[in-house]
Amino acid sequence: WLSSAKISEEFLQESEGTEATSRRIIKIILEKKKEEKRAIELIGLTHKCATDYVVIEGTNADLMIRAFPMLSLIKSGAAEEKIRKELDAELKTAEASSDALEAVNAISGLKIKDKAGIFIGARMGRPEKAKMRELTGSPHTLFPIGEAGGKMRSFQAAMDAGKVTSQLPIYQCPKCGAKTIFPVCENCGSSTKKLYFCEICGEIDKPKCPHGDAKSYKEQTIDINHYMGTAIQKLNINVFPDLIKGVRGMSNKDKIPENLCKGILRAKHEIYVNKDGTTRYDMTELPITHFRPSEIGTPVEKLRELGYTADAYGAPLDTPEQLVEIKPQDLILPGATYSMDEPANEVLFRIGNFVDELLVSFYALAPFYNFKTKEDVVGSLVIGLAPHISAGIIGRVIGFSDTQGCFAHPLMHAAQRRDCDGDESCVILLMDALLNFSRQYLPDKRGSRTMDSPLVLTAKLVPAEVDDMVQKLDVSWSYPLEFYDACEKYLMPGAVKMDTLGTRLGTERQYEQMGFTHDVKSMNEGMNCSAYKTLPSMEEKLKGQMELAEMIRAVDAVDVARLVIEKHFLKDIKGNLRKFSIQQLRCVGCNTKFRRPPLSGVCTKCGGKLIFTISKGFVLKYLEPSISLAKKYNVPPYLKHSLELVKRRIEGVFGKEKEKQEGLGKWFG
Ligand SMILES: [Zn+2]
Ligand SMILES: [Zn+2]
Ligand SMILES: [Zn+2]
Known part of the structure; x- marks a missing residue:
């Protein structure tokens, strides 16, 4: 040929x-x-x-x-x-x-080498994320509204009911004598005196009594319209938001609620509260050492104000296409407009407005942020915090990319004890944390009081103090031929001297003058939203995955089918079948859960109808897909038999329903 x-x-x-x-x-x-x-x-x-x-x-x-x-x-x-x-x-x-x-x-007259020594295949761990965090039920405030809030846990429902019964702290105003749940009297503004509760003596003024330790709270019924009325008066507003949501009950040790004013203002600014009183924005973490102003939507003049006076090569920063080295504590937050979730600039803009209104009308202080537009968020300080740890680090927002990732210096990710790729982190607007965070709101559970809360704050990033994995980061502008030769011989990484971050510790260059080897036109180009997020159903996700598996020569489609069934579907089906047989019942009216159905057959709290928490469909949903997938790709017999056994166990619980099973329709073939 x-x-x-x-x-x-x-x-x-x-x-x-x-x-x-x-x-x-x-x-x-x-x-x-x-x-x-x-x-x-x-x-x-x-x-x-x-x-x-x-x-x-x-x-x-x-x-x-x-x-x-x-x-x-x-x-x-x-x-x-x-x-x-x-x-x-x-x-x-x-x-x-x-x-x-x-x-x-x-x-050949030329020496032709293997394209790559070893290929490593990888599967997606999790799809990207950029989203304001919402607790279950999306509360605006940590204030208990008990059963009175109804299914929506709304203050409006509670106000219609008039009364809220919940465990709350006890205070008494020394000036006007009123009993209250707040440390500052909502009637006259004086500091109130804390009372305690003993099951035998009732309310006492000391935490201890001859009967042992008294509780710092008691179950009480409060006039919610009184508290809402005084909050509205304090904020000096006439209308309040249509839907303000609280929590069912307080989970912290002393049952301390937030002030209602915070909930009203959060609802007004459409932001949600986290368990420690702050509002969080969660993001997928991505490492970056250089950016172009055009990629992050921040004008060059603004960047110069923030200290970016020169580009990566030392020339004065004048145009949006110049390459700029990012400073280690600066953040480029997600500003993706095509995502199903709101971008960080919109959320932080509203949090800033909430903080300002809270400062002015609740604390009678001057506003702090004065945001006029979303662009004004640039330059603000935030706390970066990863889940499972209690140490936050101060960062500064310098712009917003058109992605769903949080781009920051590898050192910044390492300071949050992450290994820089695909992990999740969050930001809290600094003044929000300073005003609204309290350790006392944190649930009284093991782990809750030490994880995922900014208990310790680092202001200055010291490379020698962060996780040492980042010290292996290579920072040269190109790899020497020696490096490729060593790779071909499978030598240990130490065999070639490379310019790494670790060799620069303690010098000025530990923060700057880093290089990179492969440039991109724009960080905003490429696949920014995975199909895993846009495909609505599991069926479409799986069909998409199998379609790709068949198309990519490096992938063995039969093995993918085997892995999906073995690692996901079988585990799910078995787990859900077990859950079905030990499940609880739930009241449709008030959401109370029952481990066993009461003899009356209705909710003992409100008389509502009781339903299963786990439905038959929940158990069955992956059975047919697994069977048809196994058939189409002819998976190994052992797996087919395992599936058959699970099918029989399911039929043992629910009986054979031949017609209905056919009606579900087959996913494959
Ligand atoms: Zn008073
Ligand atoms: Zn007592
Ligand atoms: Zn009920």
């Missing part, structure tokens, strides 16, 4: 300015044959297609001619006999070789 190639060489005259330059274009033209064309597809050789021909051009053509001496003979116009002789020699060499790479090398 190759010996029938036609090789053409053209010289194109290009006039650039006043100078005319000529550019050589070399083409290898080959007959379009099915099997042969597939071969050049498989080796990844770029080519163009005409009706009857395939054309290899430019550098690729040059390299082909060098790799196959026969092609250079054709190019030089050698006699047919000479070409035929060369072809025979090449075929002989190829046949004697043990593999393709050896064969190509035996023929």
Whole structure:
């Protein structure tokens, strides 16, 4: 096939300015044959297609001619006999070789190396995320409204009911004598006195009594309209938001609620409270060392104000396309507009407005942020905090990318004890945390009081103090040839001296003048929202995954089917079947859960109807997909038998429902 190639060489005259330059274009033209064309597809050789021909051009053509001496003979116009002789020699060499790479090398005048030594396959762990955090039930405030709030846990429902019964702290105002639940009297503004509760003596003024430790709270019924009324008066507003949501009960040790005013203002600004009193924005973490102003939507003038006076090469920063090195504690937050969730700039803008209104109308202080537009959020300080830890770090917002990731310096991610890729972190607007965070709100459970709360705050990032994994980060502008040679020999990483962050500790260069090896046009280009998030149902997600598995040559579709069934579906079905048999019952009216159904058959609290918490459909949902997937991809017999056994167990619980099973429709085949 190759010996029938036609090789053409053209010289194109290009006039650039006043100078005319000529550019050589070399083409290898080959007959379009099915099997042969597939071969050049498989080796990844770029080519163009005409009706009857395939054309290899430019550098690729040059390299082909060098790799196959026969092609250079054709190019030089050698006699047919000479070409035929060369072809025979090449075929002989190829046949004697043990593999393709050896064969190509035996023929070629160039040394051709394996494209990569070892390929590592990976599966998606989790889809990307950028979203304001909401607790279950999306409360605006940590204030208990008990059963009175209804299913929505709303203050409106509670106000209609008039009374709220819940466990709350006890205070008494020394000035006006009123009993209250707040440390400051909502009637006269004086500081109130804390009371305690003993089951025998009742309310006492000391935490201890002869009967032992008294509780700092008691179950009490409060006039919710009184508390809402005084809150509205304090905030000096006439109308309040349509829906303000609280929590069912307080889970902290002393049952301390938030002030209602905070809930009213949060609802007004459409933000939600987290268990420690702050509002959080959760994001997927991504490492970055350099950015271009155009990528993050921040004007150059603003960046100069923030200290970015020069670009990565030391030239003054003037244009949005210059490459700039990010400072270690700066953050580029998610500003994606195509996501189903709100971007960080909109959420932080509203949190800032909430904080300002809280400062002015609740604390009678001056506003702090004065945000006029979303762009004003740039320059604000935030606390960066990863789940499971209690140490936050101060960061500064410098812009918003059109992605769902939080781009920051690898050091910044390491300071949050993350390993820089795909983990999750969150930001809290600093003044929100300073005003509204309290350790006392945290649930009285093991772990809750030490994890995921900013108990300790780091103001200055010291590279020597963060997780040392980041010290292995290579920071040179290019890899030396020595590095590639060492890789080919599978030497240990220490064998080649590379410029790493660890070698710069304690010097000024630990924070700056880092390099990178592969540039991109824009961090905002590419696949920014995975299909896993946009496909609505599990069925579509799975079908998409199997479609890809069949298309990608490196993937064994049967093995993917086996893994999906084994690791996900079977576990789910077995787990859900077990959960079904030990499940609780739930009241449709008040959500109370019952471990066993009461004899009356209705809710003992409100008389409401009781329903299962786990439905039959929940158990059955992945059974049919697993069976049809197993059938279509002919998974190993052991797995098929496991599925059959699970099916029989399910039929043992629910009985055989042949017609209905058919009605569900098959996902595969
Ligand atoms: Zn008072
Ligand atoms: Zn007592
Ligand atoms: Zn009920």
